Amino acid sequence: SQTIHQWPATLVQPVGSPLSLECTVEGTSNPNLYWYRQAAGRGLQLLFYSVGIGQISSEVPQNLSASRPQDRQFILSSKKLLLSDSGFYLCAWSVEEVTEAFFGQGTRLTVV
Amino acid sequence: RKEVEQDPGPFNVPEGATVAFNCTYSNSASQSFFWYRQDCRKEPKLLMSVYSSGNEDGRFTAQLNRASQYISLLIRDSKLSDSATYLCVVNERGSASKIIFGSGTRLSIRP
Numbered sequence: 001s002q003t004i005h006q007w008p009a010t011l012v013q014p015v016g017s018p019l020s021l022e023c024t025v026e027g028t029s030n031p032n033l034y035w036y037r038q039a040a041g042r043g044l045q046l047l048f049y050s051v052g053i054g055q056i057s058s059e060v061p062q063n064l065s066a067s068r069p070q071d072r073q074f075i076l077s078s079k080k081l082l083l084s085d086s087g088f089y090l091c092a093w094s095v096e097e098v099t100e101a102f103f104g105q106g107t108r109l110t111v112v
Numbered sequence: 113r114k115e116v117e118q119d120p121g122p123f124n125v126p127e128g129a130t131v132a133f134n135c136t137y138s139n140s141a142s143q144s145f146f147w148y149r150q151d152c153r154k155e156p157k158l159l160m161s162v163y164s165s166g167n168e169d170g171r172f173t174a175q176l177n178r179a180s181q182y183i184s185l186l187i188r189d190s191k192l193s194d195s196a197t198y199l200c201v202v203n204e205r206g207s208a209s210k211i212i213f214g215s216g217t218r219l220s221i222r223p
Contacts, residue, residue, distance in 0.1 A: 006223075018223065032209045034211060036213070042215060043199070043213055043214060043216050044156070044199070044213040044217025045213070046212060046213070049209060049210060049211075051209050056190050057210075059210075086129075088153075090155055090156075092211070094203070094211060099143070099144040099199070099203045100144070100161065100201070100203070100211075101203075101211045102145050102158075103155040103156055103157070104155065105154075105155055106154075106155050108153075
């Protein structure tokens with residue numbers, strides 16, 4: 001069966017520090033991968049999605065970037081965090097024949 | 113205009129009541145539709161897919177109207193455990209493969 005791993009679960013980082021969140025999927029090949037952010041009390045905002053290795057589409061111009069170095073690995077990064085980057089970051093995957101998204105458990109990021 | 117719009121609520125209803133949520137989407141090329149449930153401080157989880165013919169899963173009924181670009185979810189005989197945020201989701205598929213979430217509707221069931 002397919003599983004998705006996302007870590008860490010909780011992170012507190014100072015303003016101006018770098019960020020790297022990693023997400024890996026097991027049990028499937030060539031998944032579509034997604035990064036979402038959810039601010040407190042708000043909906044999910046699509047940040048990036050990827051349909052293949054090295055293919056990244058950005059939805060919202062911001063302080064973040066994403067990379068997909070391997071088929072089942074998706075990384076969210078920032079060189080310098082802002083206070084406004086705080087939120088709940090969720091990685092998700094889908095495949096063409098199963099069109100819904102399945103989520104990792106999320107990373108709760110607090111920038112202080 | 114937002115790609116997927118929902119009434120944020122909150123809906124506060126007594127146990128046993130019937131409650132309905134609505135959602136509209138802007139991209140007429142959207143191909144797949146879903147309702148997700150999200151509990152506080154947890155990741156969203158798939159509740160049910162939404163088909164053009166309408167579909168039912170126990171107390172939950174989902175409807176899709178492609179002409180009006182409108183999706184609905186009906187919960188009958190609501191339980192305390194139904195309290196959560198309900199997210200309307202659209203998959204644009206094709207070359208975009210974007211999965212877009214509405215901002216969610218909060219539901220609170222009172223005893």
